[in-house]
Amino acid sequence: xxxxxxxxxxxxxxxxxxxxxxxxxxxxxxxxxxxxxxxxxxxxxxxxxxxxxxxxxxxxxxxxxxxxxxxxxxxxxxxxxxxxxxxxxxxxxxxxxxxxxxxxxxxxxxxxxxxxxx
Amino acid sequence: xxxxxxxxxxxxxxxxxxxxxxxxxxxxxxxxxxxxxxxxxxxxxxxxxxxxxxxxxxxxxxxxxxxxxxxxxxxxxxxxxxxxxxxxxxxxxxxxxxxxxxxxxxxxxxxxxxxxxxxxxxxxxxxxxxxxxxxxxxxxxxxxxxxxxxxxxxxxxxxxxxxxxxxxxxxxxxxxxxxxxxxxxxxxxxxxxxxxxxxxxxxxxxxxxxxxxxxxxxxxxxxxxxxxxxxxxxxxxxxxxxxxxxxxxxxxxxxxxxxxxxxxxxxxxxxxxxxxxxxxxxxxxxxxxxxxxxxxxxxxxxxxxxxxxxxxxxxxxxxxxxxxxxxxxxxxxxxxxxxxxxxxxxxxxxxxxxxxxxxxxxxxxxxxxxxxxxxxxxxxxxxxxxxxxxxxxxxxxxxxxxxxxxxxxxxxxxxxxxxxxxxxxxxxxxxxxxx
Numbered sequence: 001x002x003x004x005x006x007x008x009x010x011x012x013x014x015x016x017x018x019x020x021x022x023x024x025x026x027x028x029x030x031x032x033x034x035x036x037x038x039x040x041x042x043x044x045x046x047x048x049x050x051x052x053x054x055x056x057x058x059x060x061x062x063x064x065x066x067x068x069x070x071x072x073x074x075x076x077x078x079x080x081x082x083x084x085x086x087x088x089x090x091x092x093x094x095x096x097x098x099x100x101x102x103x104x105x106x107x108x109x110x111x112x113x114x115x116x117x118x
Numbered sequence: 119x120x121x122x123x124x125x126x127x128x129x130x131x132x133x134x135x136x137x138x139x140x141x142x143x144x145x146x147x148x149x150x151x152x153x154x155x156x157x158x159x160x161x162x163x164x165x166x167x168x169x170x171x172x173x174x175x176x177x178x179x180x181x182x183x184x185x186x187x188x189x190x191x192x193x194x195x196x197x198x199x200x201x202x203x204x205x206x207x208x209x210x211x212x213x214x215x216x217x218x219x220x221x222x223x224x225x226x227x228x229x230x231x232x233x234x235x236x237x238x239x240x241x242x243x244x245x246x247x248x249x250x251x252x253x254x255x256x257x258x259x260x261x262x263x264x265x266x267x268x269x270x271x272x273x274x275x276x277x278x279x280x281x282x283x284x285x286x287x288x289x290x291x292x293x294x295x296x297x298x299x300x301x302x303x304x305x306x307x308x309x310x311x312x313x314x315x316x317x318x319x320x321x322x323x324x325x326x327x328x329x330x331x332x333x334x335x336x337x338x339x340x341x342x343x344x345x346x347x348x349x350x351x352x353x354x355x356x357x358x359x360x361x362x363x364x365x366x367x368x369x370x371x372x373x374x375x376x377x378x379x380x381x382x383x384x385x386x387x388x389x390x391x392x393x394x395x396x397x398x399x400x401x402x403x404x405x406x407x408x409x410x411x412x413x414x415x416x417x418x419x420x421x422x423x424x425x426x427x428x429x430x431x432x433x434x435x436x437x438x439x440x441x442x443x444x445x446x447x448x449x450x451x452x453x454x455x456x457x458x459x460x461x462x463x464x465x466x467x468x469x470x471x472x473x474x475x476x477x478x479x480x481x482x483x484x485x486x487x488x489x490x491x492x493x494x495x496x497x498x499x500x501x502x503x504x505x506x507x508x509x510x511x512x513x514x515x516x517x518x519x520x521x522x523x524x525x526x527x528x529x530x531x532x533x534x535x536x537x538x539x540x541x542x543x544x545x546x547x548x549x550x551x552x553x
Contacts, residue, residue: 011517014318034535043539045527055535085514 001096002070002112005116006061007035008081008089013059016080020061024077025069027112029062039087058089062114127449136349140222140230146341149234151178151240151441153338157331157389158244159529160324161438165519166248167323167529173247176256177240181188181263184230185374189264193231193271197294199279202272217257221349231275232344232540235267238294242496245302246309248320249516252524254509260394262301266495269382270297270488280487285480286467289346291448292488299445300489303436308500309509311435313516327373332389336365343403356463360411363396367415375423389445394422397447402455405466410458420451445487449485450517 008016013030016039020028034055041052070093077091100109154438155174163171180188191206194264206212215305217224239259246255270293273280280292283348314320322328347354372391372544373383398418399411406414425442456478459469470478503509510516515523 009316009517014314034532036535041537042526044522044524044528044531044536046531049531050539051536053531053535054537083514089293 001099001109002065002067003094003096004061004063004065004073004077005069005092006063006077006089007033007037007091008061008077009057009083009087010057011090012083013061016059016061016077017118019076019080020063020073021099023069023072025065025073025076026099027064028100031060031062033058033060037087037089039085056087063094066109066112073117120209122193131216131219131221132146132223133349135234136221136351137223137226139354140226140345140348143341144226144233145343146338146388147230147237147345149180150335150338151175151233151237151344153331153334154237156327157335157393158438159249159324160327160329160331161386162247163320163519164530165521165528166324167521168174168525168527169252169520170243171253172241172321172525173243173255176252177234177243177259178406180256180259181236181239181267181428182232184260184263185235186228188233189235189268189271190228190267192264194228194276197277197282198272198360199282200272201269201278202276206472223263223274226347230348231271232340233289234290234294235263235271238267238290238298239263240303241294241298241440241444242305244440245306247437248520249312249511250309250509251507252520253512254503254507257505258305261499261503263494265499266301266492267293267297270492274484280480280484283465283480283483284477285484286405286459286477287401287403287452287484288353288403288455289343291397292484293307295397295400295444295448296452297486299441299443300447300492302440303445304493304502306434306436306497308497308504311433312437313513316433317448325389328386328389329485330338332392333433336392336396339365339400343396343400346374346408347404352405356408357399359401359408360399360406361396363408363417364411364415365392367412368395368398368419369415371416372423375419379427390426390439391419392421393443394447395446398422398451401448401461402450405455405459405464406469407458407460408464410454410460413458414451416453418447420455421450422447431550445489449489451514452481452485453478 035058036055039056041054044051044053063073082088090112100107101114126221151174159167159171184546186209188207191204192202194202195205196203197403212224212228216222217227220227233243239262272278274287274292284455291429339360340361344354344358346357369388369391372387376383376387394417398414402414422442428441429436429439429442457469459467459477461468462473513521
């Protein structure tokens, strides 16, 4: 069981969702985050105040998957989020100790197996 | 009559009451362009808020200048059939004396008409927001305000061939509403759809802006229609009252249609209905009875609603539905007045229902020719501008958003992670090398 975390451009979030859908990965959480991944800063000016915006808006995907779905999920994130420019984001895969589906009380693999595969 | 004597007599015709109202009405109409900016800004995505508002602001800057320099003269100098003369270029001869039979200084008349040109240019931006380059829009705005708006204004208001034909247009159904609506369609076709159009849901980011903008537009419209009698007389009073009634009736129709279609009354639908109602009564305001104005609101909303529902199902990304809200509503109002105008109310002409079929045909002529000219002229004009400079932002810029790309600002900047650039630091601290 793995937790796949993808941090992507906000404008690519819809493409990632589409790619995940095609990969039959159904359970996903997203949140809006700000971060800095080495992309060039934008310069903005508000009246006389000029600033470099060090943080960019990003969207963070969290997908808990069974092992067989780990690679397809990573591929879908990469395929959906990539533009080729600096700032496309990162994907992290971390081991997951336990997962519980609140509605049924199912745990472990049963809790993360996509509904489509049931 | 000597020139001096003429001037004395002319000045004597000035009515201070009329002038006072027209000064206020002019300010109300100028405010409408800011209201439109707010209305449009709420309808786009957050990343394009400022650019959308700035297009309206640019319209004020550009059209006010082109109007004073050239547009006013082409619209209101002389009785040429197709276009006015150059006698008022640079506002020469525009002073404290009234124009023709008027009772207000020509300067006030010029400013009042100028605010109409401004908002019409701003209206078209609704068709191309979220992807047109800001610079290209400004070039287009300058040319359009002279080559399309001034021409249509001359036809309808300045003694051009439609006015000579007897076509009635109280407050700008021809140059403002049909002019912007059908130009917007052409602009959307030439500039092309947003890259995500038809693929993703592109939703309004702030419905409250839309409602407040619509409310301020309605408020301003009392100056727009109520001032188009060019004084404080009966025509202005009638138009003012009708500007209350028609949008209210259009709102009720919209509520009913929303209920039938989706079982809920929508807020953005209501804001749209207000605009549609105000546009419907624009050409007819001072010519039809309050009763018919209410009927116009109830009935005229129907074709506009139909086009608003139909348009997003097409490939045409006429983004903020200028065609439906202004083109179709202006078209409907122009024709409707040809049916129900009453000489008892306007002292000018009867419509078809009151015995003058000829008036209806004069209206139908305008309803046929205006859309054609606006569409073709705008299409050609934008193609020419497009041949000199790119009209569209790149896909990358479209993804980032117009605010950051063209204005270097964000509507909702948090300041988190922003590094102050001072002359000493030059922003050098804390910046990772992208390597």
